[in-house]
Amino acid sequence: MQIKVENLSKTFSPGMPYETRALSDINCEIGSGEFVAIIGHTGSGKTTLVQHIAGLVQPDSGRVTATLDDGTETVISEKGKAAFAVRRRVGIVFQYPEYQLFEETVLKDVCFGPKNQGLDQEAQEARAKEALRLVGLDPDVVGESSPFELSGGQKRRVAIAGVLAVEPELLILDEPTAGLDPKGHDDILDMIDRVKEDKSLSIVLVSHNMDDVAAYADKVIVMNAGTVVMEGTPEYVYCERGSELKDIGLDLPAGPAFLERLREGGLDVDIRKLGFEETAGEIVRALKAKRGKKTEKNAEQQNS
């Protein structure tokens, strides 16, 4: 599924003292099979934007168009049957989804979506069990537990499984790894990347974790105060326009952030590196150059 967002604007509580212009004139695209990350600090409009993409909120103006892989175009930001049918193919994992668990057992909770799609019980459970395994939970162990008896991170996994079980074509995840342990964090991201490949999904990931964004995204959309201020590959956003990113109060991934710290400390490094290997390589280069200079200086002193 492909998404086109055009001139989208949204104001909450218009005319009230706390009127908030959450989105102003947003334009962006999500390609079919693309992994798009949305970054921006708290309150910048990320959640509001993805809620529009999922068709959960009506815009004040502008529109969201979905193009299915067979070429049919549907404006999903409008009311109506056609829009509704396409919206069902969009799965969204909400920010803090654990607050939406409500069934008596984990298995029933994950079956909820497939059940709504009209699958029979056997098919529902097969889907639910597959989804639970995908998020690293054993259906035989937790399936019959109440979702309320799980730890925070376990609840998060159940909530993600619930969305995967409906087999969406566009999967939106709003901060899916908050509260997960390091292994769970990596597992979920690898899992997202894998289902993206296996099921040729399009992915929208809202994240505060710049390392994840740098590692997984094909494209990054940067939001600030309700507008899109930058859009491009991780290399472009973090390396070419890193200083602008910092100006709006956002962080760089761990590699370039550390390189910048070294540069401030007086080490002559090029901060435009993204991955761990590149970062380490650049530090090695700079340290060797520094060592070389020192030896030169010593030699000069000895000569004179």
Place this chain on the structure above:
Amino acid sequence: MAEDAIISFKNVSFSYLQEEDGSAPVEKLALDDVSFDIQRGSFVAIVGSNGSGKSTLAKHMNALLLPTSGSVIVEGIDTITASDEAPWELRKKIGMVFQNPDNQLVSSIVEDDVAFGPENIGMPPEEIRKRVDESLKMVDMYEHRRKGPHLLSGGQKQRVAIAGVIAMDPDCVVFDEPTAMLDPRGRREIMAIIRKLHDQGDTVILITHFMEEAAEADRIIVMDQGKIAADAAPAEIFSKEDLGVLNVPFAVKLSAALRKAGFDIPAGTVTEEKLAEFLCR
């Protein structure tokens, strides 16, 4: 119990009663014979996988949960006795800050929220005023004292929640994943407050999944399936080859790569600050 221990766990086990669909409730062992002391004034991080028992452990520290067997001693008093006789006394000594800032704020004005705890323990009004102002200043939220919490960012709400806890003048503050829901800026704000509390002599316990945060503590306790799997200084914890479900802080990983390339990085370099300092010499 060691002379200067503020909290002491002695062979603590705890089981939740889980209601399975239809059938009789079953016991779920969440803490399995856990023993350790927390030294007064120390900064201890607790890490471990989801469901390993960290929150359950934390809730034992102020008697939100009581051990099924074994005992928890806080300031020399058994929590079972304390929860019977003076539960507020205990909550006052051991403050708790949780993950979700939205669930912790109860009032519609920031300063009322901070005053909630002190009012509940019957602190005199002048004292409350003073403590509320001091706490809000400590977390740098004093200018926002008249605002409604719904107008604050996640990080700001979390700072208000912390102010509410420190207004009770606790001896120890337990943070259960206080930064999990915050953006990087919010995380930095909270970590700065945690450092400040520790510097001024408070005991701080930090439950976290961020190894960079844990690396700042004096000591790390690793939980695994209700048991303590490791308990040591960060440098030692992160020097192990196989960290299981943990991951290595960036500075540790980078130090290893640089050593491999022939640079002599001092052992025990676990924070980016220390590593940068060394590299820039």
